Amino acid sequence: MNDLPTISQYQVFKNRKRILKNPLPFHHENFEKYGDIFKVKIGFNKALVFTRSPNLIKHVLQKQHKKYHKSPLQTVDLAKYIGHGILTSNGEDWRTHRRMVQPAFHKKKLLGLLHIMNDTIQKEVSRIKPNEVQNIFPLMGDLAFQVVANSLFSRSDIQEDMSRLQAITEANQKMLIREMRQSYFKWWFKLSGMIQKHLDLSEKGRYLLNKIIEERIQSKVDKDDLLAMLLKARYEDNTPMPRRQLIDEVLILFTAGHETTANALSFTLFLLAKNQNAQQKVFEEVSRLDLESDDIMQQISQLNYTKQCLEEGMRLYPPAYIIDRIAIEDDEFEGQIIPKNTMILMSVYELHRYADFWESPDTFSPERFNIENKKDFQEYYYPFGAGPRMCVGNNFAMYEMVLTVAEIVKKYNLQTVLNEVEINPLISLKPRAVPINFLER
Numbered sequence: 001m002n003d004l005p006t007i008s009q010y011q012v013f014k015n016r017k018r019i020l021k022n023p024l025p026f027h028h029e030n031f032e033k034y035g036d037i038f039k040v041k042i043g044f045n046k047a048l049v050f051t052r053s054p055n056l057i058k059h060v061l062q063k064q065h066k067k068y069h070k071s072p073l074q075t076v077d078l079a080k081y082i083g084h085g086i087l088t089s090n091g092e093d094w095r096t097h098r099r100m101v102q103p104a105f106h107k108k109k110l111l112g113l114l115h116i117m118n119d120t121i122q123k124e125v126s127r128i129k130p131n132e133v134q135n136i137f138p139l140m141g142d143l144a145f146q147v148v149a150n151s152l153f154s155r156s157d158i159q160e161d162m163s164r165l166q167a168i169t170e171a172n173q174k175m176l177i178r179e180m181r182q183s184y185f186k187w188w189f190k191l192s193g194m195i196q197k198h199l200d201l202s203e204k205g206r207y208l209l210n211k212i213i214e215e216r217i218q219s220k221v222d223k224d225d226l227l228a229m230l231l232k233a234r235y236e237d238n239t240p241m242p243r244r245q246l247i248d249e250v251l252i253l254f255t256a257g258h259e260t261t262a263n264a265l266s267f268t269l270f271l272l273a274k275n276q277n278a279q280q281k282v283f284e285e286v287s288r289l290d291l292e293s294d295d296i297m298q299q300i301s302q303l304n305y306t307k308q309c310l311e312e313g314m315r316l317y318p319p320a321y322i323i324d325r326i327a328i329e330d331d332e333f334e335g336q337i338i339p340k341n342t343m344i345l346m347s348v349y350e351l352h353r354y355a356d357f358w359e360s361p362d363t364f365s366p367e368r369f370n371i372e373n374k375k376d377f378q379e380y381y382y383p384f385g386a387g388p389r390m391c392v393g394n395n396f397a398m399y400e401m402v403l404t405v406a407e408i409v410k411k412y413n414l415q416t417v418l419n420e421v422e423i424n425p426l427i428s429l430k431p432r433a434v435p436i437n438f439l440e441r
């Protein structure tokens with residue numbers, strides 16, 4: 001990829017302050033100036049390839065996925081805090097464990113979890129104070145964390161341990177971001193013992209999880225939750241996962257499953273607060289539901305417009321806004337050689353707002369996701385990734401989010417004075433603050 005337009009280290013240095021705050025406008029300017037693929041120099045002989053090309057994204061994630069691995073950003077930097085589970089591993093190790101974790105997320109299995117999920121959502125939504133302005137982001141953070149915790153352990157008496165675990169995962173994410181964005185201080189983070197302090201926190205988290213897992217095994221109770229599925233999973237030689245692996249997979253479900261969902265919910269609820277017409281349509285859809293029915297799946301299947309609002313929310317604000325890969329062998333794309341070790345950063349955020357593919361790309365228009373139009377977007381829409389490493393929890397997340405939006409809009413008319421929500425692109429794309437007034441209906 002020698003011929004690609006290249007952003008020099010000087011240009012990066014010149015823009016360092018705004019890149020640190022929010023690199024997305026810098027990416028956008030370069031895509032507009034140089035086209036769908038460009039390089040950013042990060043060292044004498046090192047560069048990152050940035051792309052929003054739908055063809056290259058499909059090539060890397062699907063057509064030639066075997067030639068690409070997750071980059072060290074996830075397999076080393078993130079893994080040091082959350083361990084080596086399916087999110088942070090590659091190759092045979094990933095394949096083996098993905099085969100063991102995936103069945104827990106099959107649609108049929110999720111049916112058994114819907115009641116736990118729905119009860120948790122109702123409890124969390126009841127904590128919203130009516131007729132008051134509140135920042136919805138921390139509320140959705142707690143909700144999403146509790147949904148994963150209850151779906152894993154189906155226990156209500158471990159609240160204190162779960163709050164501790166939530167604080168640990170959030171503190172470690174903050175540390176990781178500092179390491180990535182302020183890599184020039186990495187020596188200091190190490191020397192001052194800050195990194196070690198956070199690694200110790202991770203171990204505390206593992207200790208809490210181990211205690212809960214041990215209690216489950218000792219109790220000999222057969223439950224129908226995610227932990228039960230992971231405990232039953234077997235390698236080909238019929239042995240179970242070693243405890244350390246099991247703990248890492250659980251830790252990863254917390255990390256991958258709670259923040260992304262909280263972000264998507266917060267952005268979508270903000271968009272609904274701004275677009276009263278769309279909110280009214282969600283309310284009418286929810287009002288038509290048979291609330292006496294115990295069939296939660298049937299209710300979800302009737303909430304089509306609500307689902308479209310979430311899909312549109314994730315188009316405008318994809319929680320996984322950049323997907324990274326590294327070439328593990330030489331490859332070729334449209335006549336260009338992609339040498340081994342090339343790091344590729346695929347901007348889902350840019351692709352989702354690309355004017356060549358989306359009409360009025362910055363406008364919130366859930367209608368574009370109605371069933372007749374939907375297949376047109378497959379090539380340009382990747383909220384859950386694509387190919388064999390596509391999100392394992394995508395159905396889980398959609399059910400959870402549809403139920404949450406429905407429960408909130410059923411009770412409250414959401415309003416906001418904010419014109420634009422300020423984005424905070426960290427490991428995932430977060431909002432800074434989302435003040436919403438919850439007017440009781």
Ligand code: HEM
Pocket residue numbers: 070086087088098148252253254256257258260261264318319320323324382383384385386388389390391392393394396397
């Ligand atoms: C709105 C919510 C969510 C979004 C937007 C999202 C997005 C994604 C994306 C884009 C990937 C692929 C990353 C890549 O290819 O590099 C991914 C992977 C993953 N997600 Fe999600 N996710 C969400 C919710 C969840 C939930 C609820 C869980 C579990 C409870 C989960 C567990 C995982 C795991 C374990 C992986 C790694 C899969 C693998 O590499 O085999 N996610 N997610």
